[in-house]
Amino acid sequence: MVKIAPSILSADFSNLALALEWCEKSGADYIHVDVMDGHFVPNLTIGPPVVKDIRKRTTLPLDVHLMIENPQQYIPQFVDAGSDFITVHAESSGDINKTLAMICNAGVKSGITLRPGSPLSLVEPYLTEVDLVLVMSVEPGFGGQGFIQESIDRITSLRRSLDSNDRGSSLISVDGGVKLHNASEILAAGADMLVAGSAIFGTDDPADTIRQFKAMD
Secondary structure, rough: OOOOEEHHHOOHHHHHHHHHHOOOOOOOEEEEEEEEEEEOOEEOOOOOOHHHHHHHEEEEEOOEEEOOOOOHHHHHHHHOOOEEEEEEEOOOOHHHHHHHHHHHHOEOOOOOEOOOOOOOOHHHHHHOOOOOEEEEEOOOOOHHHHHHOOOHHHHHHHHHHHHHHOOOOOEEEEEEEOOOOOOHHHHHHOOOEEOHHHHHHHOOOOHHHHHHHOOOO
């Protein structure tokens, strides 16, 4: 069954508790948390204190996506804040192998991702090490962008690579421009998890929209 990770970047930050309640009651599988530092991407969002507060208000696993320049420096803080998954960019600075090892050694599941314009070869060395591969189907930094159609081929290629490396249990997550009208195509390409922000929280009934995503196969 498809896994849904509502992205709180598109939620009403003045009432995150209500957004989390919608997610819990509607059967969402994860909460996706976008962390941006204003350097790696041209936007600034939240840090470990907010993740820690979110952890207090939901039992759902926290899928934390670090769009930051030096993730290794902040891994301990995000682990302590209660992250269940921590995903880092292959383009970020520092030793990616050491960063992934830090995540795994802390008992947290690790993920790798890259920008839509970066070659998949950047993540291939890490496919045997991670629990999740995140396909960015928009340029990271802002919500509400349109889905980059070429991402379908990237999903298919990654699915093939993971299966050939006996990493079929590793999740492929897709983030960016995911909507009800294109979700079936994304899943058919080999995705396991859909990250949706404005497609959920921009509707009149976010909880019902999550249920519609969950009904996909």
